[in-house]
Amino acid sequence: MKKLKTFQFMEEFDHEQVVYFYDKNTGLKGITAIHNTDLGPALGGTRLWNYKTEEEALLDVVRLSRGMTYKAAVAGLNLGGGKTVLIGDPKKVKSEAYFRELGRFVQSLNGRYITAEDVNTSTSDMGFVAMETDHVVGLHGKSGNPSPFTALGALYSIRAALKVQFGDPTIEGKTFSVQGAGQTGYYLIKYLLGDNEHGDIAKKIYFTEINETYIERMKKEHPEVEFVKPEDIYGLDVDVFSPCALGGVINDETIPQLKCSIVAGTSNNVLKGEEHGAQLKEKGILYAPDFVVNGGGLINVYHELKGYNKDAATADVKAIYDRLLQIFEIAKVQDIPVNIAAMQFAEERIKSIKNMKPSYVKR
Incomplete structure (x- = not known):
């Protein structure tokens, strides 16, 4: 059985935290990476992609979350960098319950991580997430589509x-x-x-x-x-x-x-x-x-x-x-x-x- 390189990637990209989550009922399966919170809570979107392997998803989330740290720092924002990747077929897995379960997971991180839309997720999807957590941005009636x-x-x-x-x-x-x-x-x-x-x-x-x-x-x-x-x-x-x-x-x-x-x-x-x-x-x-x-x-949702x-x-x-x-x-x-x-x-x-x-x- 091939071992995931979680700690290897965390050391290579200098991460604080990598968290896996899963919900059997909705099929929600994902990884959240928190790269750095020296400037503030980690903010980064939720990407839904049909990754071929778990290792591919892991590498993507650690690289993307590090990029969010740099993005926030260069932009002069009081934010750290994070990211979530969901593993699944966007045409099959999306539902209200699916994203509300994601919201409950985000809430469990107690404000260390704030999410938003990304590839294959939308402002409407984030509306479901917001039913379960306040730690989400890019919502209808606020900053909207980034x-x-x-x-x-x-x-x-x-x-x-x-x-x-x-x-x-x-x-x-x-x-x-x-x-x-x-x-x-x-x-x-x-x-x-x-x-x-x-x-x-x-x-x-x-x-x-x-x-x-x-x-x-x-x-x-x-x-x-x-x-x-x-x-x-x-x-x-x-x-x-x-x-x-x-x-x-x-x-x-x-x-x-x-x-x-x-x-x-x-x-x-x-x-x-x-x-x-x-x-x-x-x-x-x-x-x-x-x-x-x-x-x-990111600047827009930060506002x-x-x-x-x-x-x-x-x-x-x-x-x-x-x-x-x-x-x-x-x-x-x-x-x-x-x-x-x-x-x-x-x-x-x-x-x-x-x-x-x-x-x-x-x-």
């Missing part, structure tokens, strides 16, 4: 990358390839087509997607956006490649195919390995680290914890532009890959807050 805000953060990240790579942040006249058009990729394409405060319109956009419903929606709403086969998306001669689906797409096989100048997308864990950031640097491709780019959704104000949340999302310029400058000065510079940026904030001298202040 995808438009995640995409907005990606837009401002792209503008920052264009500023560094071409000396001008405007997207006018630039070409793009977007991988994934279901949620964040869909909204990003709308922004690139002119639905933005600057009125910039991309010269050309290509997209790929594996879900026929999303393909047909894009073709119907925006026929000017050209569909390409999934295997052809990497080799397109474009200014910006935006991965907005699952992670690990920048790897030994895809990097030689890339003809873009910038990689900036909303996917988590875009790089299959940290070494691939160095490979992009060597190739002269500017990489905008995923946990900086896709921080908009829900404080008392939601859409204008304030939007302003904080747009601030990703300046934060990313800082990270690009660190990478340039130290002559290191941008993904390493971003991790240093996040770790420095965590360390500085953790080491604050305790002193009594009456509130």
Whole structure:
């Protein structure tokens, strides 16, 4: 019997806690990973995926939760990083009871972990979770669907990358390839087509997607956006490649195919390995680290914890532009890959807050 590498992964990714849970009646089966709570409670969405093995699910949740720690720290939020993955077929397992059982589990963590929607879960699903716990965000009537805000953060990240790579942040006249058009990729394409405060319109956009419903929606709403086969998306001669689906797409096989100048997308864990950031640097491709780019959704739901104000949340999302310029400058000065510079940026904030001298202040 093959042993799971739980403690090995916890040590490798420096985790505080990994918890397994199961409910026989609903078929709920999942893992929650709490990476770091130095800045505050761990927040991260619940992803539902039909993982081939438990080890695949474990590796995904520990990598994703670590990314959430960095995402929150870089965004200047008082949050730690966590994540939940549910193992199952999204077309078969979802029900009210299923998500209410998830809510009871989240409640059992006593506020150390706050959840939200993610891949294959929705705002409506989180409504069922909220029936059993207060430790859930991204609800109807509050901050709602985080995808438009995640995409907005990606837009401002792209503008920052264009500023560094071409000396001008405007997207006018630039070409793009977007991988994934279901949620964040869909909204990003709308922004690139002119639905933005600057009125910039991309010269050309290509997209790929594996879900026929999303393909047909894009073709119907925006026929000017050209569909390409999934295997052809990497080799397109474009200014910006935006991965907005699952992670690990920048790897030994895809990097030689890339003809873009910038990689900036909303996917988590875009790089299959940290070494691939160095490979992009060597190739002269500017990489905008995923946990900086896709921080908009987290920033938006964080405002829900404080008392939601859409204008304030939007302003904080747009601030990703300046934060990313800082990270690009660190990478340039130290002559290191941008993904390493971003991790240093996040770790420095965590360390500085953790080491604050305790002193009594009456509130």
